[in-house]
Amino acid sequence: MDTPEQINDQTHEDGQGVFSTAVSEENLERARRRSTYVDFSDRLVAVRDHRYRRPKLDPDIIIKSKAAEHLIKGKEAVEKFQYEKAVLCFSKAIYLQPEQTELYVSLGEAYIQLCDFQSAADSYNRASFLDPGAFDARLSFIYYMQAQCLFDRGLFLEALHMFGKAADLKPEAAGAFRIRSLACLTAAGQHGDCLKELDRVISEGPSAELYVFRARVHKAMNQTACCLRDVRSALELDPECREARAMQQHLMEASEDNRQQAVIRMLSGHLQEALCLINVALESNPENGQLYLFRGTLYRRLKEFISAIEDLVQAAELCEPKEEERKESSSVLKEVQLQCFSRGLYDEALLLLNKAIKEDRNMGGLYLNRGDCFFRQADWCYALLDYQQAEEMLSPNEPALRLRLAVIHSTLGSFCFHDWYFQDAADMFSLAIMYNPTASPYYEYRSKALRRIQNLKGAREDLIRLLILDPDNEEIPPMMMNLFPGSTAAQVLSSTKGQLLRDELTETIRVWESSSDPEKSLEESLSSLTVSGESPEGEALSLSEAAQELSLCVSRKDLQNAARALLQQVAAEPQVEPVSCNFIVLFN
Template sequence: MEAPELFATAVPEEQLEGGRERALRRIFGPSQCLRSVERPRGVGSLPAIVQGRMWEHWQKGRDFSSSDRWEEAIICYTKAISLDPWRPLLVAMLTSLPCRANVCWTRSSTVRPWRPSHRQPSCSLTAGCSAREALSLFCSMVCLAALGEFPEFLQMLNRELEEDVRNPDAYVLRAFFYNRFEQLALCHQDIQRALKLEPQHRAAQALWHRLLRQGQEAKSQAVLKALCGDLHGALYKISLAIESDPLAAEFFTLRGTLLRLLKNFSAASKDLARARELSTVGSPEAREAQRQLVLTYNDCAVHCYALGRLDEAVKLLGEALRDERMEQGIYANRGECFFRLGELAYALADYQQALELSPGNRVVQGRIAAVLHEKGRQDLAARRFLEAEACFSMAIEHDPREALYYLDRAMAKWCLGKVESAREDVALSLWLNPTDSKILSLARHLFPRKTVQAILRSETGRLAQQTLDKILQCPPRLPSDDA
């Protein structure tokens, strides 16, 4: 059964065939060679044709640029951009042309102000106007940037973004030029805005990866400059790295360390605190940021100590100990601040904590002895002789090489009526320092009409020598007769 005719026509087939023949004659003329071609082959799809023409114009533009034919290059690049406006390479080629060529293009172009009366939400600069108007707007912005008229370029692009805040392409374009003019922090912001609107935006991702590479390169240069002693140059490079990638904790740690070495403690503390925030808890990056922050507090406290700002130094060391309780040096430094402030109990507590963390540390032991000696002198002045004797004895246990401790203990014993024990302490102090005027003065009272050598060769002197041998395990040198 035959199918019914779907599209019936009243025109006879003979008339249709005659119309075809007349049309072919108008197209091909008298030639008969193309009459048999039913369908052209190898033409390809429309996108492929557009891309091919775009690359053809781009190549011609490069050729013209190499021979300094700037006006022709501008025309070719503009044609390529009209076929693919968002290819960053084309934009870069156009903006890299000399200013005089862009001036010629700007003067010869017929750019009209673009004032669309209303626009629908879109993701392209071409929305809301004709393609010719959008291309004119785009190319005028590109030329303004190439001419160095950056404020005017930003004004035009910002106006576009005010009208359409959900335009990732516009953010990418502005980020591209921020990167070109080394405003990396603003470039990073616009990239993030574009990726938030369109996470798979290829141009934004490419520019983002470029920023990451720039950040790592700047960090490497900062490290090299720091190793060479150029701290200010290193600081500049690592600041560029942070602008490129403000979420890299290692960059803030390095800049904080450099700022600490340059004694800019306030800025260093902020950077290291930021590095700690960006790091994963317990990670090596977090531990290093923490360590550098503690060192910053300590160095700042040392600086304040040198200036006599002891209360401020104590507060800074307290901040350091809040984050790091296993660093004996910080306890020792705070103990020194308390000692100078006259807070002997607090000073002694910090020194003892430092000694627990570093057993056998002779420097810390010496500081503990100094605190106990000062406490003994206060008790001696207040006529608390037993307490004074006990403090001097503990001071000697921590630092048995200090002659003054034996002398003051001898004074406390003498006041308590322990004359023989006081004589032994005087002999001990003479073995350690036979020329000290204070020791010689007390020796004349406890050993009337005897010389120093006679005192040391007496029974008391020999017992004192044996005691020192046990304590120091190295016998002191016998003083000469004229000492």
């Protein structure tokens, strides 16, 4: 018989066989414990998530809110005249919302209050980029204010650029901006450009104001005649123009002041100053015949007879000639033919001389005088031809002619020397020495030219002649080192060759001087060789004056051609043994 325990075990085994999914007590207990742990963990996670959970916000709303806050603060700062703070607030707002046009406008207005027109223009340019054409008028005003500030600071070209920008943005006010631009050009000293623009504007539509403006520009350029012309044009368009009337009155007063000053200068003997003053007076009042009469009198006292005649004729045309004017004109006409040559009127003298030579070709003095005119005008070739023609007609020992030929040949030689035509230079100096053997620089430069062509014998002989004529010449020491190394000047002069050259040079100079006294004969020749055959009142051309007037103002090419032509002519003639001489016109 089975016991109860056996029956329970059997039942339990049968139950397992029937309910295969049954869970044991042990597993159930384990499941209960696990469920309790999971519920507790879920509650912990839930508490943690609730603790760190915040409400969800929109970033755009935050940025707009902050930008609006900065904008409000900026406007409040503007109301309190705190423009620096306003600029800072508006700038922060623009950083947050760069697409808002209002912010740039507010920032630009704040910059205007601070007189920072460049920053204001930048702000409005950004606003115009966002809203094209809406702020052109305001931007034009900013450019105008900026240009005016630059003008006041003396930055005229920068101001000119700003006025141009303002005119582009506001075409209806371009005329006013154009006048401002012209003022900038005038203040910048660009009067030429200003006049060109004024000429164009006046050609489009002349007005009295524009003529007055151009008159002022001409006055700034010291163009008094043009200034007076524009003043008259302005008065023709508007006879009641006050500015033109004031400028005309000012010119008349300036003319009278200059005339009075000229009278004072003339009475004190300062004729040139008086002439300058009366010229200025005539520019301001060119229709005053008395001024021309006064200037004609000055020209007569200055021996400028042609100009005197022209002014007297002009005075007669402008006003009724008086007895004084007739006498003055008659006196001038009597003197002009005698004085124009001796007083430097070379063009007029050439006209008279050409006419005289055409009537009488056998007077050598006429050729000499005409050569002097060419000489004073630096026409060396024509002067040389006339001197050679005079040489054929006058005495061969005429000192006035010989000194002129010496100076011209020395000048040709100097050009040849500087252009490295040393043989031609030596020949030119030899011809100069032939006409004047007493000039020591001729020997110096011929010696240098001969040394360059390796003619050491001739170079040494010319150096000895230079030692005899001018022992204190500064060029002697370096030349001694090259031509007589190791020897002193005393040793060279005491040598046999030195004694021989001294005797030769002394005899040559004695023969040259025995013909006549060069300086005296030169003055007498010039005083006798006049166009009219009468003695002039002025001084004659001396040797020193001739040397001084012989300025090297002709091209080297022309002088080289003249030198070669002269050398060819000399080569065809019998050669004369040249004697060394000094170079009057120094070539540095």
